[in-house]
Amino acid sequence: MAEEKMLTVRQAAAFLGISEKAVIDLSDKGLIPAYKVGGVYLRFKKEQLKGINLSPEVLTQAQAGDTAGKFSSGLRGIKDRVVDFFYFNDFYFLCLIICLALLFIVLKT
Secondary structure, three states: OOOOOOEOHHHHHHHHOOOHHHHHHHHHHOOOOOEEEOOOEEEEOHHHHOOOOOOHHHHHHHHHOOOOOOOOHHHOOHHHHHHHHHHHOHHHHHHHHHHHHHHHHHHHO
């Protein structure tokens, strides 16, 4: 079963029908769930964005900054963090395994 890739800010903005700046503001305020990749790049899960209520009040809260936020990436469990770590770094692990296998073959002969 293939795992669905996460959405970028541009893709999330198109999905929600709002501007990219609004998506970034909403994620900064915690009104929509977002994940940071490498501490810089924002990513979003499509299934989580489907249930978001983007009423005018929510957009006003994001612009005013008067909310503590519904979602917090700091409250995620250790299992979610480990899964995300392997999800975003799978290429590096594959390269490491290939390099170790080649090193083993070279040193064995």
